[in-house]
Amino acid sequence: MKIIVVDNYNEMSKKAANIIASCIVLKPNSVLGLATGSTPLGVYKELIKLYENSDVDFSNVCTFNLDEYYGITKDNDQSYSYYMKENFFKHVNLKEENTHIPDGTCKNVDTMCQSYEDIIKQHGGIDVQILGIGQNGHIGFNEPDDKFVADTHLVKLKEDTVNANSRFFETIEDVPKEAVSMGIKAIMKAKKIILIANGINKAEAIYKTIKEDVTPEVPASILQFHSDVTVIVDKEAASKL
Ligand code: GLP
Numbered sequence: 001m002k003i004i005v006v007d008n009y010n011e012m013s014k015k016a017a018n019i020i021a022s023c024i025v026l027k028p029n030s031v032l033g034l035a036t037g038s039t040p041l042g043v044y045k046e047l048i049k050l051y052e053n054s055d056v057d058f059s060n061v062c063t064f065n066l067d068e069y070y071g072i073t074k075d076n077d078q079s080y081s082y083y084m085k086e087n088f089f090k091h092v093n094l095k096e097e098n099t100h101i102p103d104g105t106c107k108n109v110d111t112m113c114q115s116y117e118d119i120i121k122q123h124g125g126i127d128v129q130i131l132g133i134g135q136n137g138h139i140g141f142n143e144p145d146d147k148f149v150a151d152t153h154l155v156k157l158k159e160d161t162v163n164a165n166s167r168f169f170e171t172i173e174d175v176p177k178e179a180v181s182m183g184i185k186a187i188m189k190a191k192k193i194i195l196i197a198n199g200i201n202k203a204e205a206i207y208k209t210i211k212e213d214v215t216p217e218v219p220a221s222i223l224q225f226h227s228d229v230t231v232i233v234d235k236e237a238a239s240k241l
Pocket residue numbers: 035036037038039040066067131132133134135138139140141161165
């Protein structure tokens with residue numbers, strides 16, 4: 001793992017965006033794995049700036065999001081589809097048909113999960129995957145467990161994740177309790193992974209991910225087994241390293 005400690009959130013966002021942009025410059029039809037949450041918002045802002053300055057062109061880029069809440073529609077302003085459209089997709093020249101997000105309303109979830117993985121494969125796999133991290137060490141919505149779940153699947157969210165995500169909702173009852181998430185195998189198959197984290201509330205998860213044993217109790221710790229991971233953290237998230 002390559003660990004880069006930066007001064008603040010803006011620097012973290014710029015560094016991650018620059019790595020992604022350089023991948024696209026080298027391979028204009030790059031396949032990006034995208035994350036949601038508050039952490040990557042700055043990365044999307046930086047990528048939009050790079051696009052506006054004509055430094056990067058998304059016209060041949062294809063994207064796959066890690067996860068989506070289950071049971072809310074795409075146009076719900078809390079869905080990850082809505083988040084991606086508002087915070088990134090509508091600001092750059094990505095073609096809509098090249099953007100993929102798990103369907104959070106699909107009745108036959110298993111079939112949808114399988115076909116999501118098939119489409120990633122048909123595109124040649126993910127070139128660069130951006131990841132945030134949950135306070136409990138989750139990546140995507142792969143929650144702490146007694147085993148790693150390999151495949152894209154329906155997840156029952158842990159209480160601490162529901163609590164952490166409730167800040168985006170009016171009441172805790174409104175927070176979906178299930179989600180569809182790319183599994184650990186799909187994430188680990190990405191050729192390159194960038195994990196970003198900022199703030200003191202991520203320090204423990206970052207420490208366990210990097211310094212302790214690989215365990216499904218800290219899903220992000222599996223990244224120690226990947227050959228090309230760059231962790232970009234601000235001073236606070238790095239404070240226990
Ligand atoms: C959600 C997402 C994760 C994200 C995590 C952390 O649970 N499914 O992909 O990494 O939140 O979110 P934040 O960046 O807001 O701390």
